[in-house]
Amino acid sequence: MMMLFDMIVYDLSAEYEAALIITLLCIIISFWAVMREREDLHRLILTELVEIMCLVIIALVATDLAEALILPGLVVGIAEFLALSELYIEKEGLRKAPENVLHIEVMDSAPGIIAVIFVIYGIILSGFTGGAVAGLGLLFYFMCRGSSEKREIIETVSGYAWACWVVAFIVFMAVPQYWFFGVIIAGAGIFAKVVAKMSLIGTMNGDGGEGDV
Amino acid sequence: MTGIIRRISRILQNHNNLVGVYAFVVIAIIIVGLLLQSPLTYDQDQLYPKSIDKNSSLDPYDRGGVPFGQTNVVSQYPENEPYLGYVTAYLTPVSLWISETTRFMGTTIVSHPGGIIDEILYNTRGLDTIIETAILFVAFTMAMFLFTRRREE
Amino acid sequence: MYNLPSPQIEGEILAYIPFGDIVYYFSPYTLVLFIFALTFTALAILSRPEKQVDIAFGGDAYYTKEIPEKQMRFQRFMAISCGLATMAGVTTGDIFNFTLLTAMVGICNIGIVASVKNKHVLDNAYEYGILAMIGTLPLFGAAAIILATTGTLSLWEIFTPAVSVPVIAKALLVIGVIGEGMAPVYVAKAEITRAPGAPYVLMIHVSSLLMFLRVVEIIISM
Amino acid sequence: MISFLLYLLLAVFIGLLYHGIHRKVIARIQTRPGPPVWQEFLHTLKFSFKQTWIPMTASQLMFVAIVVIMIAIWVGGLYVLLTGGSLLILFAIFLLHKITEHGLGLSSGSPYGKFGAIRSVISAASEIPLFATVGAIYMVTGSLMISDITAYEAANGPLLLSVIALPMAIAMYVIVLSKVPYNPFGIIEAKEIVSGNKTEHFGVWRAGLETGFAIKTFVLLAAFVTLFIGALPLWLLLIAMLIVLLTMSFICALTPMLSPYDAVTIQALIIGFVVVYVVIAGVIL
Amino acid sequence: MLVLGLGILFIGGFSSAFPQPKTYINRIINIEITSFGLLLVMLYYNETLALVTFIAVTVITTFVLVRVIERREAA
Structure with a gap:
């Protein structure tokens, strides 16, 4: 019975290295941008780009374990992200509440x-x-x-x-x-x-x- | 010589340059690392390998096994997990029902308690998940503290 | 099975605690680090913060800074979490677990000083925060490359001579820990330690140095 | 156990004595009469019987605990050195010393102590890469147990004479140098911030600190000699340590104190050079 | 699909690293392109659970960012 199913078992050895090198190139690009960037908020946005690259590296491993590792990676990213954005507001002293820019009818x-x-x-x-x-x-x-x-x-x-x-x-x-x-x-x-x-x-x-x- | 040292110190002591210097070091390490040892061969002998069964209603997470019975899972130290593989094959009544009626809800079903990811997240590598929720906890406490304090003022 | 393949680096294993695939262990080296982290966590719990003396310029006046009760409790919470993360981090036997704990140390370190109302300290904490966030890439990246090329995350397996870890993964791991704990990247860290609240602020230094010590052991053994 | 206690007493005695000699030599090079070589002893004894209290602004428990920790880690360091334990532990203790330095300054609430503590963090930047030398030693000897390393040296001659290990010896020398009093990298205790992180510790606490520092000097010098020359009989060890210390006294006497960040840059450059050397040697070997 | 994913990742990474014109919103939108690259990679390896979580979490990050930017514009 099991023989009838078309089972896919990954053979990753061929593509892993190429994919990893491309990802590393992307990482170099994003770190280059971080290096050139001087403004604080832009840096904060760029860290998200860096997080995505980080997840790509983990995703390339392509086992169930890799997937289980992506979830913590994601959470760490969002948690630090939130803490930092609060810190940014605190440090810049942005006390004034915004007029609700995102106020559209759907909301x-x-x-x-x-x-x-x-x-x-x-x-x-x-x-x-x-x-x-x-x-x-x-x-x-x-x-x-x-x-x-x-x-x-x-x-x-x-x-x-x-x-x-x-x-x-x-x-x-x-x-x-x-x-x-x-x-x-x-x-x-x-x-x-x-x-x-x-x-x-x-x-x-x-x-x-x-x-x- | 002293001039150079002064200049380096001046770059390093400005905290605005910190991230830039770090990014530069990372780029340098990646480039040098790739040049030093470019064949990064993928090891075929992985933990928790995947096999995809396109015809299963649990696709792409069907790892076989009998509920409440041992399932073959390649973990690092199976002797630490006497009930390894039990979680993998378990389906709650709801998910069993979904899997019998539809064919394309594999992801939905597996994220329901019982599934290989749960096996890893709860059982074999449960501590990772604890730490990761702890990170979430800490970061949120920090954000909420700053937020609440700002609000109270 | 739970024996280090090369005990001449940090000594024989004294004890181990299994949590599924993640096994914590004590060797003489990790035990020393653990005791140290424990001591300073206890200090953070037990001792009251100091009252930092500031000199008002242009006169003989000086005044002491008191930390508000709420802020002190928050700082203490952060310092204790940081201490716990450090204690776990120096004894863990799993590379991904280690990287996660290092990330936690990073975020706790920022948390310790985040409540301080000093623009200079906050500026530096923010720089540190950005560094800690982009530091997660080399950290998790290294763990992922190690997993892909060796097929395992357990330190014992990785330490065996038969398993070779690529240089790039080792270097990324070190630079990742440096980014998170900011061990040798001194500027912002030195500045954030200007914040009042000695037993908690000290934890920043303790945790990052201990994590760095641990990663050195891992790198040499790999 | 008894012999260890005897060694401990010896370490305190020799450490304080060497501190005194160090001061004397520096003074003579600078054509000052200088204090007698027993000065540090007298200091420590005097402090032991002085009135002692804890400053009101200090973080009380930590103020005291940090002195105890400081002594404890160096006693531990001496133990590791004597039993031929792992070199890695010894260097861990060296770095933990940075933490106690930091804690000393922070705990008092005094601004001078605070400055000293902050400078201690700054200088950590350059002393951490010391681990490059540990890695290199492992590459050469294949073990990090001090007993194995001395055995290796007994078989193959001192590490100091081998081409690969020489830069490591230099880096290590710079590190030990940065820990003796009055050195050019000693930004933590520079005089413009009074006594830096030690400013507020007086009385018994100061005596404890001096004792801890004495053991520290002994352990570091002995470790340097054992690592790069080999296991020697005690009297020869003491003489070798004294010679190493004297070279350092010359450097201390003839160089000015560097500004904080320059001190870090110079040390970092030296050690960066060693790291590059180690990496290249590692690739070639 | 892997090639496509990595290609989008590269293009998105490049355009969010050096956006034209350099505004916050523009950069965020470019990062969304990059994340599509990541989604394709995950899809290729059948990591659907991670994919769903990532989609949910990205919305939150974007939300947090937009909130910070709003406040910054308001100040």
Whole structure:
């Protein structure tokens, strides 16, 4: 029965090196740009370019392990990115809230529906990716509706989710026979964790002004 | 000689040049590294290798195996993971249902608890995921601290 | 199985803790680093920050800087996370785990000084931050190249003489750790240590130097 | 254990004595009478019986702990050296010393201490690449255990005479030089910032520091001699250490203190040269 | 597809490294091109989970960036 399926097993030796060298060339280009760039915000944008190049190198390995490594790489990127952008605002003293440049009609009508779609798909996906997708939906919602008082709740949720995750890890390491329990806790925990973090960004949109004014 | 040293010190002590100097060093390392040892051959003997079964409803993540039974997964230290491969083949009722009704939701199903990526992220390399959520946690704490403080003022 | 192929570099393995594929181990060398990181984390937890004395120019006056309670708690949290990451980083036996922990050290280091309200310190912290972010490329890039060319991430496998690691991966790994911990890249780091809050600020230096010490061991053994 | 304690006492004694000799030689080269060679001893003893307290602005626990850590790491260094442990640990301790220097300055809250601490971070830039020498030594001897290295030297002659190891010896010499008092790279304790990071540590704390520094000087000089000349009987070791120290005294006496960033650049250039040399040698070998 | 992906990566990398005219928004848009290169590479190796996560996360990065730029323009 298995013989009937057309199985693809990668033979990467031929293409890996060429692909890697092209990627390294791209990296040289992006680092060249970083080297030439003097302005702080442009540098921040360029770091995203560098992150993408970083993910390409990992993606080229092309095993399941590589894919599992891309996810942490992504998260590290976004986390540092957010922290740095806050730092930038702090250091430049950009206290004045912007007039809502992104205010278009869709933002008033769409958020509910889109958020629901994203969240449902995210729940079906669950786990890490699902968290990101559902979080995206909530982010969009909060960003359009502007909500600030829920932040404490979201923070608490994310704290518990993290604890869940650690518990699941301990289950895997200490009592591996309950692996099933571990999978479910971990899936739920990491989902809640990522959702919470993503939607926090959404609540941060208003930032210091419009909610209170 | 002193002039050169002074000039180098002056470049290095300006913190605005820091990133530029670093980028320059990285470029130099990549170029020199490529020149020194250009054949970067791909090792065929990889951990967690992939095999794609285009006809499976779990495509591209079908790694075979019986649910609640051992599945063959190439991990680094299998003796540390007595239940290695159990996660890989497990499908929740929902995902089982999806996999029976459709043929193109493999990604959706596998990111549902149970799947090779979960195996790696939760079981064999669970610590990586812990650290990575910890990074997320730390970075968000930092952003939220700055944000909240700015808001309170 | 859990024995270093060349014990004449850092000594025989004393103990190991397996977490699935990621196995932590103590050799005399990593034990020394671990104890040191532990000591300074304990210091960060236990000791109160100093009151930095500033001289007001043009007179005999001087004043001491007090750190607000909230900011102190935040700095302490960051310093402790940084210490934990360092402790894990110097004992880990997996190259990707190591790079992740190094990235965490980088972000914590920025976090320690991010709360300081001093434009000069923040400017430097931002430069450091950019450096830490672009530093993740050589770091993860090196891990990925090692994975592709050797087919493994475990340090024991990589250390065996039969496995050869390309020079470019080694160099990228070192430069990545330098970027994250900014070990020898001194300017911005020296400037951010002007921030008040000694036991926490000290953690920046401790963590980056310890990570650098660890990567040296890895590079020599590879 | 008893013999280790005896060695420890010897290390403190010799270290303080050598500090005194160092000062005396510098003074004589600069045609000053200089203090007696026992001066550092007397200093340490005097400080031990002085009134001691902790400054109000200091981070109290750290202020004290850092002195203890400083002594502890160098006792550990002496232990590693005597038992023929890993060279890597010895160099780790050397770098950990940078951290304690940093901590000393930061913990007091004094601006002078702070300046010293910041300069300590700056100078770390040039002392870290020291590891190039460790890598090179591994390339030559195939082991990093000090006992193996001395065995190698017993079989093949001192490393100092081999062409490959000579630049490493020079780099290492620069590193040890940067740790003896009054050296041109000693930006941390430069006089324009009073005593740099040691400014606020007085009384018993200062005595502890001096003891730690004495062990440090002993360990570094002994390590240099053992690494590049070989295992010697104790009296010969002490004489060799003294000779190395005297060459350093000449350099210290005749060169001015460099400005902070220039000191780093010069050291970095020297060590960068060694790194290039090591890489080239590594490719050729 | 790999060749196409790497090609787009190269072109996108080049154009976002040296954008004409050099504005923030222009640079971000060029980076989106680069990320398409990455998406194609991932697709070629069947790394669909990473792909989905990447899409979700890129939106967030862009969002964070736009927010910073808005504030900067407002100031």
